[in-house]
Amino acid sequence: MTSIFMRGAVLALGLFCVASHPVSAQEIVYADQGSDWNATTRTLYYTQDQGSRLIALSWMQALKQPDGTSFLADGLQRYGYLPMNGPSQGLPVGFPVTGAAPQQMVGMTCSACHTREIAVSGTRYRIDGGPALVNFHGLMVDLNTAAQAVATNAAAFDSFAKEVLGTQYKDPNSLSWLKTEFTLWAQRFDAIVKNGVPHENWGVGRLDAVGMIFNRLTGLDIGPPPSNLLVANIQPADAPVRYPFLWNAAIQDKTQWPGFAENGSDILGLARNVGEVYGVFGEFAPKKEKWSLLGYDYLAGNSVNFSGLSTLEGLIKKMGPPKFPFPVNQKLAEKGKAVFNQPGNNGCADCHGIKPGQPRLLNSTWATPLLDVGTDSRQYDILNWTAETGVMEGARIPFAHDTLGKTASSLDILTVSVANSILQYYGSKLFDLREDAQTLLAAAPSVLGDMADLPEARLPGTLQELKLAFPKSRGDNQKLMTARATDGSTNFKYESRVLQGIWATAPYLHNGSVPTLEDLLKPAAQRPTQFAVGRDYDIKKVGLAATQTGLQSTTVTTGCDQRNSGNSRCGHEFGTALPDSDKQALLEYLKTL
Template identity: 65%
Template sequence: MDRAMYYTQDQGSRLMPLSWLKALTLPDGSPFLSQSLSRYGYLPMTGPNQGLPVGFTSTGPAGREQVGVTCAACHTREIRVSGTKYRVDGGPALVDFHRLLVDLDEATQKLANDPAAFDSFAKIVLGPDYEDPSSRDLLKLEFDLWSKRFHAIVSRGVPSEPWGVGRLDAVGMIFNRLTGLDLGETSDRIIEANIQSADAPVRYPFLWNAAVQDRTQWPGFAANGSDILGLARNVGEVYGVFGEFTPVKDSWSLLGIDYLKGNSVNFSGLSTLEGLIKKLGPPAYPFPIDKALAQKGEAVFKAPGPWGSCEDCHGQRPGTPSLGNKTWATPLVDTGTDSHQYDVLSWVAHPGVMTGARIPFLSERLAETSPAIDILTVAVEGSILQHYAPWIFDLRLKQTDAVEVALDKDLSALLPELYLPKDLRELRNAFPRSQGLGLADAQRSAVPPAESTSKVPESANSPTTQFKYESRVLYGIWATAPYLHNGSVPTLSDLLKAVDQRPEKFESGADYDPVMVGLAATQSGLHSITVTTDCTERNSGNSRCGHEFGTDLSAEDKTALLEYLKTL
């Protein structure tokens, strides 16, 4: 029951109408939905799901259902060993989202530009209503708007170099979706100049124990550990996977924006999904384990070395509490790994209809050009506040000059804090505010010193300390290859090698190697080739540089350590 709900629970994503998706075809004429999108690595559902795979939802009244994406699409994994498949719920998906977006854009652009093809499409979508000219005209109007918006984000935001199987520039696509498609002041809401190439792909994270980390996102910029902070990260994720968000200016409301106008976020569904994620445990290693060897490996994991111990960064220990909830520490460390995701975090954009919107709990307004992370912060926190504390937005203040002066004295920041319950006040910690600082400084300022310096060594091969990424507890790590935040190392065995000995390229797919603990060298099904760079190109997005801890261990100790990691 829990698994089925995890696979199908709506969170508010609205990709496209189900009737459209069912009517789309591939270049060879076969249905776009053939084999439940398995050609992209998505996994089949057991039971009825409108032909959709795991993690794709269908919601709405009969005949007008909308297809959306939910957590399970990106966080359900399948591995293969000797022809046997193993399902890993909450594991990083081995899917090609890049190819899905490009193919969907090509299929819909053909219809947008070929009247005959669109007419055939309309006959399938409308059925008997095709004979009604007004129905055909309405469908054409709706489709042209949808395809224009989708083409804008794919053509400008999806890079020509594929992300590959198991990787996605999620932060870049969230920024693009929000600032590029939602905030324009024209009828199509598009601000093309805000859409940038999302060319810093990272591997999908695993979800088990995600709720108890005290920080999330690979750079650790999101505070975590309570339901309200979990909701903040999830609302942002919904906006990134084509949730509907059409904020409008409202000069009578306290913060000047109506955030729920046309907002599709399913707050109840997100709460259900977060509850299910809390139930997820790490997957048990399904193959034999040498217990004596694993015991020796545990000693290696905990033994201090010149670089500290594995346990210093990856052991379970108390983190920063949130609303009284116990959390696990998630150290943020610069270990010399790829730095390109920090370029994405430096993006700026025009806030469009949200220009001048006030950042909740602070007095600053969004300027004509603002950091994308600030725009996301305002959009997410404003939406949550308006949903759970509508009385704040119902303080119908007409912003006369006198009121504006009062607002500039932080009245708008003060009122929410005075009237909000404690859990909503925790939103002030959800995301960092740039506040005009350079990104590296802003990132450091958002992390308490104890989190970033307590027994966590910086890498000797890193000339910097500002490109920090999260160091998670390693439960279930055996099932999450490829490794490093950008998925540039195929196995745990390779990660224990010096950078110049790690593979320069490898195949990413579902075939699994229990000895090397990670991706098999040869993939038999859907796969892509990842080509990596060394430390001379640390900012390539594909650098295998960094995290050279344990590379000087003996061969025996490395074998023992790998055996222990299988038990976590």
Template identity: 50%
Template sequence: MKDKRFDFKALSKATAVAALMAAPWSADATVTTFPQGWSASDKTQFYSLDQGSELMPLNWMVALKQADGRPFMADSLSRYGYLPNEASVQHLPIGFTVAHAGDQGQMLGMTCAACHTRQIEVKDSTYRIDGGPAIVDFQSFAADLDTAVGVVVNDDKAFAEFSLTVLGPDADQVEQLQLKADVAAWYQRYHTLMDRALPKDKPWGPSRLDAVSMIFNRLTGLDIGTSANHIIPENIYRADAPVRYPFLWNAPIQDMTQWPGFADNGNNILGLARNLGEVYGVFGSFYPKKSSWRLLGVDYLHKNSADFNGLDNAESLIRKLQPPKWPWAVDKDLAAAGKKVFDLPNDQGGCVGCHGITKGKTRFLLQQTWATPILDVGTDTREYAVLARTVNTGVLVGAKIPALTPPLQQTDTAFNVLGLSVIGAILQHYESVAVTPAVQAHLTKDVTKVEGLLNHIEADISPFTPMTADLKGAFHQSAPQATAAAAPSYAYESRVLQGIWATAPYLHNGSVQSLADLLKPATDRTAAFAIGPEYDPVNVGLASKQTKFGYTLQTTDCSHRDSGDSRCGHEFGIQLSDSDKKALLEYLKTL
């Protein structure tokens, strides 16, 4: 008999369409878009480009219910801030895709567009900013999904309704029992992650996400365990260092990346490393296993769902993306005066020393980058505690990249586990280790001989080719740790400011409401402000009144620099006169 467990076609067409289209997004407001270097087809591709994420089978998501009984997909997830994708035939939002087909059939996944597409609102006008930091509430989405599946697992009536939608009315008991087991297994993994990781007392709120913690937690907590379910619960830490989503334009041309600046950047192979880590964090499947027949000693592509072609295509699209242009009138004389302020030395209140366009490192094939200074300017330090976290390395204990990393210890940093998992998978994908005739001559079924041979030759063989050599800097082993010195440095990247007007809230942790606030001493900055899409063109940032989420971010001062929510630091320009500050803001609008 045909297995209908994950057959989307087995759904009643009326049921599926009703679930996906119930309370669809509002089309009342006209959305203004910007000429950012993308064609219409580029936009469509970016909004739903498959990168290998496997959140859950699509027909499960269609069948899930909210607490009030409405379909989980009602309003196409706009209640969390996700944006309508007019090209999606399933009415899924931007950044959600069904292109990936996993072991369980047609899968729903997420892409980088979900977190890097923004809309702002001024009066009755709405503006779409491609590549902008999304104003979405990912924590609420993740928590509500956990609750919805938990109801199906623990309530017989809810499961019966769920089963009817997924399997149809003709399913037999065997099929129903198998579906229940599959959902329970999915829920065990997902609930373990969400229950241990999501902060209970201080939610991230819209526009912020502790991305590094969640990548570490998902990878080390759900993928590398030695048990049948691969789970290592104790590797999952509370994700308490939220940051704002970065903007994507000019991201590929930086010579360093990640907020703490631990990663080299600037060409496609380093972009792949950056994006592969993202896929591991947004529900990509990754179950590495030891393999004595591979020179790296591990099969990093064993059940690895990452779509390398999709990731390459995404990077190519991002390279074409340009910053948005300020859509309202600019006082040209005032902006010209502001440029003079911008070009002042840092100690006089200028910006160019850290944020001007200067040449950075030259990457493979003579690709010229922009310098991205990594500086400690007194901002929140919490992310460095995340980088120092240690985990049980599970199936990866002892694994290493020849000529680059030492073997992983049984207890090692999550940072080292992620670096090994990303670099190892890319090297294996490109088959950059050539098996020589000498090695082939010894490839017998005697595993002991093979292991001995590899141990003997690994010191003399590098798995890197000229194309992949830059991966050696993708995860700096010397990444500064908060506990590494008596006076540690908590440095973060300083980016070129093109399009900065469209990226509020500010600082790496999103703790400052506007650029006007950023030019004030930390003690004078707004301590609590609402998060949402309403925009303030005067202060260049988030408007004080928001109606979308009902969430207010409560920040801390410099006495709590490790809170994750500190508005401390970056006190540049605070000595400028009010007229110079006004001129500087006018100039920043033009970038």
């Protein structure tokens, strides 16, 4: 398969009850995010390729909406994506184009999902690194509809081919190549959209990232060629969460909403980001190779841009939390600071203050406490998915005396895919994996029976940290990702992050089930049972405005009796017993962080 063939898929999400009207605010003000964050760093953040390969640019330009207009007619702004300044091939922020014509590819980068705008009094405020308010589900479903209209209709394909091929349309070889490649791409894309994106849509600004990473990796990459599909591995991704914010992400000592991934060093950050690339359309096609000490070639057909990911992680380190751009009652905020720092359930600093975290090699970190505070539990169901291993059956789990069986934890498959790709990329720079394998086999084949002698044991300390990157369900360093004990008790822990910039990240809780910070200070039973999600902001309540005028969806929440719904507003009832005056003071202080 050529480079133009997509091997990626979605982190996907859903949307329902959507209204898409132009946002009335026209003026854009960029939030102050520190002296290191400027127009240069911002532009690089918006455009840096990370290895995602969604679709060929010429294909996307030739696809049509149901009314016959170009799929790119509005630069995807109808889904909430933000327009780029300057040449962009008609694509929005976070959709870079890579490669040379005629095989240029459209991908995604982290800014597509982690850049937001809020609207207040006719002005739009741009917040880089903020959780995007986008309809990713709508984009995926509509793109698939457009693709299937071409793939299943001869006349539509003929028109499509004329636009894509231009003067080469009359060349039978070019036409045959396009038919083969597009049909295969459309088959794979249709498989993950129809089987992985849940019918009950998730809404603006939410997605089941972990579920769709598992789906894309196990469903599209490790099956038999030419399609590489294992459709049975694709499951409805029905644990919606809010996009996290990115500032300070590099210095958390744990990451991901359930905190299952160790973090805080460059190599652990790389593991986090390689997994993200595999989830947003990265190409990955592992192949067995007996001359490799890893047993597989994880880089052939792998589109991850390791250098680009390093650049993006460096940019995240420069990105400061956004400063509140509106007036603050400083006297009231000082009172709120005292409330924030008081000990006990009415205070915040015990969980959300800045404290030293787990030391990493050459790096200091902030502590990221993991606590079960009664919030929605659905993501733990996803973390315990299993899948057929396909071509990766027998692949070694890195840093463990174990291999993948015929079926395995989806998290183990991700661990093997990410860690071994990194080990091969950096290990090959330190020693020749293939040459070492040949030498070992020639000298004493039995040597390979001792997995402790395999490559990762000889890597420097910076790469040894990879053993911390993900929990493992089997083998050495086992850290089973489960919240259910043998006695039937549960412990659904999620991360407690430092709250700098928290004012800009509504809706709240990990699953986006509470619209404002004011509502979060109410008992779960008094929080809204439904609310609109969109750009319009309420700076008094600190969060989403009750009435939305642009792209929006309606989130319907459940109570504590349905904690595993994916939409539970239950939990985190800290501060709910405070006097109203203390609550108002605390809200004012949170604006200053």
